[in-house]
Amino acid sequence: MTRTIQQLFDLRGRTALVTGGSRGLGLQLAHALGEAGARIVLSSRKAADLEQAAATLQAAGIDAHWIAADCAQEEDIRRLADETLQRMGAVDVLVNNAGAAWGAPAQDHPLPAWDKVMDLNVRGYFILSQHLAKRSMIGRRSGSIINVASIAGLGGNPKGLNTLAYNTSKGAVINFTRALAAEWGQYNIRVNAICPGFFPSKMSAGALKALGADALAANAPLARLGDDEDLKGLCALYASDAGKHITGQWLAVDGGVSIVVGG
Numbered sequence: 119m120t121r122t123i124q125q126l127f128d129l130r131g132r133t134a135l136v137t138g139g140s141r142g143l144g145l146q147l148a149h150a151l152g153e154a155g156a157r158i159v160l161s162s163r164k165a166a167d168l169e170q171a172a173a174t175l176q177a178a179g180i181d182a183h184w185i186a187a188d189c190a191q192e193e194d195i196r197r198l199a200d201e202t203l204q205r206m207g208a209v210d211v212l213v214n215n216a217g218a219a220w221g222a223p224a225q226d227h228p229l230p231a232w233d234k235v236m237d238l239n240v241r242g243y244f245i246l247s248q249h250l251a252k253r254s255m256i257g258r259r260s261g262s263i264i265n266v267a268s269i270a271g272l273g274g275n276p277k278g279l280n281t282l283a284y285n286t287s288k289g290a291v292i293n294f295t296r297a298l299a300a301e302w303g304q305y306n307i308r309v310n311a312i313c314p315g316f317f318p319s320k321m322s323a324g325a326l327k328a329l330g331a332d333a334l335a336a337n338a339p340l341a342r343l344g345d346d347e348d349l350k351g352l353c354a355l356y357a358s359d360a361g362k363h364i365t366g367q368w369l370a371v372d373g374g375v376s377i378v379v380g381g
Contacts (some may be wrong), residue, residue, distance in 0.1 A: 126360035130155030133206045134357065135198075137189050137246065138216035140167035142319040143266065143349060145174070147213050150350035151357055152180030156211065159202050160184040189216040189242040190234065199249040209254045211357045214243040214291075215266040219284040232283045239287035243294065251307060261307040263298070264356045267291040267368060269315045269376045276329060288313075292368050299366030308365040310356045315372020317344035339374030 134151040138144040139160035152158045152175055160168050160175075160182065168184035175182035183205065187198035202209060218238045220231040247263055255261030271288030275281060292311055299309035316334045335342050348371055355361040370376045 121359070123360070127354055127358045128155055129211075129354075129358055132210035132357075133157045133159065133202075133208065134211035134213060135159045135161065135202050135209050135250070136213040136215060137161045137187075137198075137242075138266075139213070140164065140171040140184075143314060143317060144213070144215040145171050146346055146349050147215060147264075147266075147353045148175060148182070149178070149180070150353040151211060151213070152178070152182060153350075154354050154358060156357070157181040157206060158183065159206060159209075161187050161189070161198055162216065163188050189246065190218075190238040192245055195242060195245045196249055199246060199253060203250075203253055208258060209250050210260065211262045211264065212247060212250055213264045213266070213353070214246060216242060217266065217287075219281055221279070221281050223280045224282045227280075227282055235283040235287050236290075239284070240290045240294065243291060247298065247309075251302065251305070255307050256302075256305045259306045261305075262357050262361075263307065263309045264353060265291050265295050265309070265311045267295070267311045267313045269313050269370050269372045271313065272370070272376055279329060295368060296366045303365055308356070308361070310361070310364060310366070311368035312349060312352055312356070313368050313370040313372070313376075314349060315344060315370065315375045317348070334375075335373075337375060337378065338372065339378065342373055344371065344373065 134156045136144055136148045139148045140162040148158050160171055162168055165186040168186055172182040172184045185198055185201050187194040189195055218235050220235050243265055268288040270285045271292050295309050295311040
């Protein structure tokens with residue numbers, strides 16, 4: 119029997135792990151999954167931030183838990199995965215969102231900063247995806263991995279915004295998403311990416327300061343920045359059975375910024 123749209127988006131009985139989930143876009147994604155019925159495990163480096171974020175979700179009626187971990191460190195990533203599985207059982211949805219940015223002209227970009235961005239934004243996504251797939255998703259032949267990329271991964275930046283490592287890492291995330299989806303489709307693991315545009319978040323702080331929030335909003339066809347609701351719908355689609363025939367895809371959620379020629 120064909121399910122209703124409400125049934126297709128229902129995530130009750132499923133568990134989602136959201137990295138970088140204590141604030142900003144990660145917390146918005148956690149709200150989306152929790153509001154659809156999923157149990158949520160938040161992770162970031164700082165326990166105090168996680169405790170506060172989990173309390174916010176719980177106040178909204180969401181079953182929320184947290185585990186502090188640094189997703190730039192392999193040992194921490196594996197501990198995060200193992201502890202999540204021990205506490206929650208299987209993981210149905212993984213949201214790779216933890217990330218870092220660094221602003222510097224390419225000719226002066228410090229190598230340690232380049233490595234920091236790549237380790238967190240790309241290597242960390244791979245290690246956690248691999249570990250959870252082997253421990254939880256492949257054997258059950260079920261799973262959804264959502265990688266948070268960026269419209270910065272689609273090309274260069276406006277003049278004055280020098281984030282070469284960040285752009286490079288997010289471009290890598292987009293193709294990581296496509297390649298992993300092609301390989302893991304045989305296990306019924308779907309892998310998709312969200313490419314946010316400019317949101318009033320920590321990751322966009324450099325752009326907002328350098329270029330101005332009003333100027334960035336004016337450059338978008340929808341003439342505004344992203345808000346606290348704008349990623350929810352796409353996240354719920356990727357995570358749920360409503361998106362069960364979608365894999366290897368990326369979608370920009372940017373008010374149209376990425377379609378403006380010369381923008």
